[in-house]
Amino acid sequence: MKKRLFFLAGILLTIVIGVISCFQKNGVAGKKSSDEVISYNFNIRPILSDKCFACHGPDANKREAGLRLDMAESAYAKLKSGKGAVAIFPGKPEQSELYKRITSLDPEMQMPTPESHLGLLNESEIATVKRWIEQGGKYEKHWAFSAPVLPKIPEVDKKDWPKNEIDYFALSKMESLGITPNEEADKSHLLKRVALDLTGLPPSLELQNKFAADNSANAYEKVVDELLSQKTYGEKMALHWLDVARYADSYGYQDDEIRTQWPWRDWVISAFNKNLPYDKFLTWQIAGDMLPNASKEQILATAFFRNHKYTEEGGVIPEEYRIEYNIDKTKTYGMGILGLSVECAQCHDHKYDPISQEDYYRLFAFFNNTKEVGYEGDVSQSKPAKNPIMSISDDEAKKILTFINRPDTSRLMVSVMGERDTLRATHILNRGVYDAPGKVVTASGLPSVMKFDTTKIPQNRLGLASWTTSKQNPLTARVFVNQIWQEFFGRGIVKSTGDFGMQGELPTHPALLDWMAVDFMNHGWDMKRLVKEIVTSSTYKQSAKLTKEKEKLDPDNIYLSRGARYRLPAESVRDIVLSSSGLLNSKIGGPSVKPYQPKGLWESATSGRGQLAKYNQDHNDALYRRGMYTFIKLTVPPPSMIIFDASNRDHCEVKRSKTNTPLQALVMLNDPAVLEASRVLAEKMALKSLSPEQKITESFQRIVCRKPSDKEIKLLTEYYNDEFSSIGKNKNQAHKILNVGEHPHELKVNENEAAALMRVINTLYNMEETITKS
Template structure:
């Protein structure tokens, strides 16, 4: 300092003295208290933290023990906070002492987590969220979808006059929170077209439109909704959705993709089930385990064809057991994804990397489906012989005629033998449709089940018994450990997912996107619901209707759909305003009705309806509408002839079009059918 003073020019010395004087003056002046630090907003684990950990950390530090690195598990608080030789991964309240925070903020790329070669990277926002979370005590919470839903209270809203239904209160509360207003109601021309297409898949006739527009009764719209729900075409529209989930097709897939022209009775069962409003819990039980019900009816046996939609491989040289096992795996994955929205199939080769499903638990559920008679045979046995309605009527008529002829011959009348033989021959020629169904093996032939190492059917690990995943509720009291017990477990009030997944699917069909956008994944990798309270309210209302509800009984599908389409939310205009576009470009807050395109079957159905060509015949074998020649080809050994239908079958609804897995009907494929 002395040296600097000796060398400094006079102006610098003066400036230094001035600065020193100011500094002394500031030091001697009384200090003002620092402004209070603004409290940090609380971090929500499920909303803010779990998505970061699940996407970036759980693959190496999650449920899968075999893939876990350094013995560190971050999906459980007791594991993440326990003492370790290198220090606690998370020290609640102290980010700087938490090894996780130290590693994600390391300056050295070789020390930073996630590793550079992992394909994962945290954003500055992610790091800040994790810091705040640890500072706030690192609270964990069970994944929202794994907690059974409870009926939430209705939120308070300012614009009460807009609310027609509890649905609207939840939607409006989010809009008001975002500083937005809902769109006005759509005009009547738009509204009847919308609800007609949504409930029946067909446009309204000009007469129906004019009748609704001129109807000034206060319940005019509700009358339209009730008429559409009662229409036989309601079942055709909603069966389309379900048949996709059921992986329905008129062929067996793989290799030569042989035709399966005997599965259409299942399709007709689904249509009829929706039309007669079969409760969703019974709809579930009959498809998964109708054959295990006491004294099952023919219809309940038909319902089990849901799980005979699996592909088979009858190519020469294939191993029947390999493809039988593949079918069982398909049934496990499909059941858990369709009803619970879980990516359960991820656990067939190793424990699930994100959700609490071990590989052992996967094969415990596999054991439930492992006891059926089918085993990849060309004749697809076991089958149920079914007569078409016209066959049944003709069969009864022929039997009556045969009985009458035999009576007359016994009475001594001559010249009737030829007629009798002709009737018997015709009766013998009536061949039933052999519908593939599910049938359980007898107790003495039940198969042992093992964990399949890396999913390989040839490499068997430990033996396992039938059970459900431990992370969820147990089987209902007294439920058997078979498909019937599993079906009842799925529709138990204790199941946290089934009702949520179902109402989300129905919502998505009406609004284009579900309240949970990932309809097939309600696990930790799925998206969060945009309106979690609304989702839970709908799920509880579906299972336990409130007094005066349009949901007349538990699991009432038509009642649920009426509840949604009667809401002010559904009736909004699709007009887009600058405000909506700026604040909610994807319309996730539902400030307007979404613009949606027709699906492939809808394009066909509407064209036929508006042209006057549409056949409104319900059910029956799949049909072959006209298409250009040369399109129907198989890789090898497969049927190549498209037998174009004649008469009204040329103009049937899209749901009845013959659907081959490898060569779909081209005009519908153009529209993503």
């Protein structure tokens, strides 16, 4: 009876799926035309991963019938059960057990089984599998492990739309799906978007007026060039790399004392502003200390790998933490530069990617020969840097490392990389445990990615840098291009930015990704050129308007049919407030600062020892520095920035989460920095000989970066008048409203007018549009 019910249920479900499929439009998941070549990577593997790999995949503990459908040799081999049957008979689906099972209505034969609750394949998926087997059932090397080749620029129908090659790839995909791109965004929205993307700051009122008045054909390109030339460009571009490098101002763990890695942050900003080619940018950070006649700048760059957490607890086992630090370096290299989850192979062979535990420890070996130790003895006095250390004198900062912004003349100390004179043996660690050494291995790159030719490159970090930046390495350029794309569009062409492996997302535009990667390498790994190509494309310049049709056909904008719209990163939220109010301290680089913060946070989460036992807030101009310079204590990250999804920096992070919570609204309403900015701008505007409408209009344009509509001005003016009237009825209310922040007050201001304006301006800061890129 039970079998009969399963049988009937299977028939009913198949009928329902068939009916639904009839109404599905022919999109990316639709039926393939008879002459279209079916790709294992892009058409078949996603189906098998979703429906089959749970029982017939790489996990040996869950594998059924000894069958692996992720490997050709297993899929083509005779099955253990069944007289000569094979899962896949190339060219003959009717003789392929896989096809028989996915089309069967018998619960005893059906795959996936009803008990698995994975659901049956739909009509489109079954047709795709059938065509693939008919075409030979060919398996392919994972797409990300094959070196990118410059693809042909696709043909498009709307030939007047593309501005550069990026647009041909984006438009080709849209046209294949019957989607039309949006019109270009208006000048005010476009300027705000590109200014925030390139500098992290809103466009000044002067730049807004200048761009609005420029009707030349290359007006936008001139603005892009101007923004790229500003030093604020380096600050904005560095922000993502600080997340990758897990930069922080304290050590983490127990006492979580202060450290001085900020000169490395100054170097990163300088490197982006100087447009250091990406291959050199990586080489210096991986092995700058090992370059012939290495300069102090090249050695400083290696601080990238020394930004991880350090323990200062007495009684620790030095070797345990030395291993832990190198594990962190290996993970950062794997995720941040190669876009792979190599850390999964620390304790056992990777379950999904072709990375064995031996491969992992051969990669680990590159970092295992440094002079770094796990414990430095007496920790009664924390040191601002851990050995090996690079010392920077005042004279060196003035003459050699001129990009370092020194606040005083004391000698700086930075943790950098340094290589031992003798080779330390690297063991495979059983179960990844520091005191369970196994087989000895030598340093090598990941063989599944690219061969590491020891006859041409040395087995040290310099060799690793050469292997990483080789044009034949299939990952390095793709991963970086994808990270940069994510910075401008909110999501990468590969959504799983840190995982280009088997379990990562497939690229939405694989040809575009490959074209950009190859073009990037062919033009000298030029980062500014890459950025300019993106922001001058028609794809980038589209309006962010979402129509009902677009919401239906492309709800997540994965096909790039409109401009990106999402909330700005935490640091930019702060920077918009400071910049538009005129409070921003525009100094580049230097030590981190401690702005306003709720009392008691640090004190409740520290041991009560050391320089950071109490939160000593900064004053004067230090209060108004950009968000990227806010002091990051690893055990207690800056609260307002964490609420806006900033990285807590305790590990490598290549993609920030995006949340929308009531706490974010509470920050914008109550944060002293926002209230002070509202007060400062209000007092400035109150001193101007303008009407209330004109003052509100200028404030609106400074903050929202466009001119307000008549309806908006009417509403805001009414609000101002109501507040002015209400405040005037209470003698001390204006003073109480304006009594916020440490910035000096304007002495000759009308307090009632300033207080009413402050309420209006604070409302503008709390508009969603203000902190949203659209």
